[in-house]
Amino acid sequence: MLTIEMIQDAKKVLEGVARQTPLLSTTLINPGSDVYIKCENMQITGSFKLRGAYYKAANLTEEEAQHGIVACSAGNHAQGVAYAAQKMGIESVICMPAGAPLAKVEATKNYGAEVVLVPGVYDDAAAKATELQKKKGYTFLHPFNDPYVMAGQGTVGLEIVEQLEDVEVVLVPIGGGGLISGIACAIKTLKPECKVYGVQALGAASMRNSIRDGKVETLSEVNTVADGIAVKQPGDKTFTAVQKYVDGIVTVTEEEIAAAILHLLEKQKTVAEGAGAVSVAAAMFNKVDIIGKKTVCVISGGNVDINILDRIIDKGLQVGGRLTDFSITIPDKPGQLTRMLQVIADADANVFSINHDRVGKGVAVGKCKVDVTVETRNKEHYFEVIMDLKENGYDISL
Incomplete structure (x- = not known):
């Protein structure tokens, strides 16, 4: 079970491994609000995923580590696991959707992992990873539905409270729910009056639908440029945490995501992938009442596929x-x-x-x-x- 004590322990374990990423003030995202961006796109491996992957790997038993680890990911978790495994001398096999951005695939290989490309989306890669776990005896390192992973991601929440003591609203991207579970647990424990909202792509709103209907649900398909949060089904553990800690979930369209990516490039001089930009899109297009409030948008990753960046920019220009x-x-x-x-x-x-x-x-x-x-x-x-x-x-x- 996820606890604030686990998150605080994760912070100690991650010292010297994960960066404390910048929290930058901007008046341009939403002129009526005091907005800050939490730049996890500047984290080692280019996303927050390193935090949870490393903390989970650090808590493996000696026997589990010897058997090696297998994971499934659209790219960012893959890099986090591969990096952690390389640091600890653990064999790693990563199952990735065949359509994952080439930059993420190559980066994962460069961290020393064996990559298995699987036709379909994240959930198909997850099924393959489970198959390999049973066949080879690997230890499965889940990208979100694990208390240790959630606790590692929760260190982002600890940093936000340290960096902006009077924060009033935090906007967090949601795929499977590991990041927002950890962040919301940390913030609601330390600063319960602060509102925490999740943001999903409209074409992959599995957590939004599940919370709305009061049970974990599976989408028949997902369709979004935000590949890092293109998850058909949230985890049962993350679902419970979101029910307990999160104040609401909103969605953004593909056009709004593209506009946010363009804004971050042009006005903030920072690169965000689709999944990382959804929080900024929510702030830009007033999906949540943040007028006059100190608001933090978590930019969860910056591993954008350069091959499609020009198309995203064109779409953002059209929206504007x-x-x-x-x-x-x-x-x-x-x-x-x-x-x-x-x-x-x-x-x-x-x-x-x-x-x-x-x-x-x-x-x-x-x-x-x-x-x-x-x-x-x-x-x-x-x-x-x-x-x-x-x-x-x-x-x-x-």
């Missing part, structure tokens, strides 16, 4: 009204395209890409369809561009 697609039908006559582009230029918008089609399906004879992507300053500027085009007689499809 800074990159927008629309189509315009114009007469197929000399000079018409130039005139249309001049209207856009006069509105101080920049054409990012353009496609001119006069023979496509649905395009009338004597007309052509122009698909345009423009860069604008914000949503207000975008609407100004659209109004200018309409006032000049252009037929626009958004």
